[in-house]
Amino acid sequence: MTRRPPPLVEDGVVVALALLDVWAHWDIDEPLRMACGLGAAVVLLLRRRLPLLTYVLTLPSVLLSDAVVASLAALYTLATLSRPGALLFLCVPAFAFSDTTSLPSPDFDLTETRKLIALGYSAATAAAAVFLGQLVRTRHDLSLRLTEISQARDHQQLLTAQAVLARERAELAREMHDVVSHQVSLIAVRAGALQVGARDAETKDAAATIRRLSVQTLDELRHMVGVLRASGGQPTELTPQPALDDIQRLADGCGIETELTMDLPEGLPATVQRAIYRTVQEALTNTRKHAPGATARIDVRHVDGAVRVRVTNTAPTQPPLPLPGAHHGLIGLRQRAELLGGTMTAGPTSDGGYEVCVMLPAHVTE
Incomplete structure (x- = not known):
């Protein structure tokens, strides 16, 4: 033209x-x-x-x-x-x-x-x-x-795409409610029965941990299903959202021997706190799946105006468990860090372990 x-x-x-x-x-x-x-x-x-x-x-x-x-x-x-x-x-x-x-x-x-x-x-x-x-x-x-x-056609295509997305989200919510929630509920019930019927303290403690994690997963699933079913309405936040105060409880209940060190200023934005929590959570999950018997060290510090999250695990002492996985965890961590203006690196250590390190800008709010 x-x-x-x-x-x-x-x-x-x-x-x-x-x-x-x-x-x-x-x-x-x-x-x-x-x-x-x-x-x-x-x-x-x-x-x-x-x-x-x-x-x-x-x-x-x-x-x-x-x-x-x-x-x-x-x-x-x-x-x-x-x-x-x-x-x-x-x-x-x-x-x-x-x-x-x-x-x-x-x-x-x-x-x-x-x-x-x-x-x-x-x-x-x-x-x-x-x-x-x-x-x-x-x-x-x-x-x-x-x-x-042309503008009307683009708007109509957007409405059509939103309608398709709403149907897909509703279908996903039904599947999560009918299949995933049901299976996790069975895990919680069986873990509760094992906790009551077990005689040794170690088995009781493991069953209690399984039951607690299952209940926590059910609670998070319930909120996620609510968000999916609310598509097309007012924006719904995934609640409750984790924060820095939840990291200690995460480390204690992950089933791995961990050492946690945190030195952060007050007033970090909720998005940064959530990213720190998800980084630690994903790193501990990978350690539990791919390095059975290993110990983990969690180091979260404020360094040169940024937040550094470093999770390092030792070499595994047992063969890894054949658990299913889509290999999207580290990709998601990298994307989350980049969205906040940070970086993520991950790789094996010299002693046979593995390290995940995320650097995030520390925009402290008063």
């Missing part, structure tokens, strides 16, 4: 053409006619704001001289800015009459063939300017209409 020149440039070109037309018909012996031609060229500067008045003020130039470019330009502008109507088409005979009449001594006789031909030629010239202006206006209106249609 070609870009139109700026309005100031267009006005300058039109005025220059009108002045060139006056110069082509210049006659030093007729100052009044030349003054009308020059005035009509200057009046064109008003054609965008006052198109009808501009056209009327250019007619004397056509009536008194042979300079017609200014009047045709004004008529074209009037046609581009006006809808079809009687007033617009009355401008055509007005131009034709002015062009075929000579003042101060008018010589207009419709019985002469020559006059009729000249009148028809002038009317056709004015009509061409009107039709061209109307064509430009129609093209502009059509462009606006196409833009509106």
Whole structure:
């Protein structure tokens, strides 16, 4: 699509053409006619704001001289800015009459063939300017209409996508409620029965941990199902959201021997606190899955204006458990850190262990 020149440039070109037309018909012996031609060229500067008045003020130039470019330009502008109507088409005979009449001594006789031909030629010239202006206006209106249609289509596609997403979320919520929640409930019940029936303290403690984690998972699932079912309504926050105070409880209940060190300022944003918690949670989960028997060290500090979360585990002492996994945990941690303006690195250590390190900006709020 070609870009139109700026309005100031267009006005300058039109005025220059009108002045060139006056110069082509210049006659030093007729100052009044030349003054009308020059005035009509200057009046064109008003054609965008006052198109009808501009056209009327250019007619004397056509009536008194042979300079017609200014009047045709004004008529074209009037046609581009006006809808079809009687007033617009009355401008055509007005131009034709002015062009075929000579003042101060008018010589207009419709019985002469020559006059009729000249009148028809002038009317056709004015009509061409009107039709061209109307064509430009129609093209502009059509462009606006196409833009509106495109916007409406995009909005409809967005609504359709939202409706599909809402159905998918509702279906996912049903599956989580009917399948996952049911199975986790069975785990909690069986763990409770094992806790009551077991005789040794170690088995009772393990069963209690399983039951507590199952109950906590059910609570989080219930909130997630509520969020999924609320799609299309008001935004719903996943509650309760973890914070720094929950990290100690997470370390104590993860089933791994851990060492926790935290040195952070007060007033960290909730998003940063949540990212710290999720980093520790994912690292401990990976240790439990891929490095059975290993110990973990959690170090959370404020370093050089940033929060550094480092979770390191030792080498496993038992073969890893064949647990299912989608391998999206570390990817999710990296994406979460990048969204907050931080970084994440992960890799094996020299002693056969593994380390996850996340750096997050520490925007402390008062």
